[in-house]
Amino acid sequence: MSVLRLSKAVYDAIRAHGEETYPHECCGALLGRSAAEGWSINSSVKAGNARTDSAHNRYQISPGELVRMEREARKQGLSIGGFYHSHPDHPAQWSPTDLAEAHWLGCSYVITAVAQGKAVLTNSFLLAGETEEKKRFELESIVVSE
């Protein structure tokens, strides 16, 4: 099982973002470095949810915003290692939509369940597989350090 490592500050930030945007889904990127067992995340970057038509159960980060995030990551000597979003009043489990719309193979997708405005469980899933046709989510461990 792969491991996603992040600091408590980043962990708390992505969960707090889900509480801020409740009852809508929040989203953002995770910047870090790839290690043998998984990603080691240095920072998170909030993104706007472009799905204003259905923000309670859909999210999208606009490609233009992703270009800026990639640029910022390069400046910091980091890579986009994954993304996070929240599920308002729904489990921290990937949905068929999450899988269908996931295309960053080898990256971590972090989901936080936000129940009645409070962040509860946060899970991370590695988008595994060598191709778009064989992609799958695999649960990974989250290690939070001080």
Next chain:
Amino acid sequence: MTIYIPTPLRPFATGKDAVEVTATTVAGALDALTQEHPDLRKHLFTSEGKVRAFVNLYLNDEDVRYLPAKEATAISPNDTLSIIPSIAGGGPQLRRRGRLSR
């Protein structure tokens, strides 16, 4: 020009996050990229040779699909091309309660 390779495609570009190519159009740049790194082709293009729907191409800060000439857009040596797979998703479809119209 410089083509920036996103994280998921770097394993197919020998780990590189950027590749320098010489070309005169966006399409030419992609062709040069996949000639140098053939394993990228199936990730970028459909079997019909079109850019896959979830692959966004940005010439500097502009989405190529909205440029008048699209992939035939001319490029200059100082331009950059960013390959950006889409990122989206969400929870399950919520059930709606039926409402009677009045």
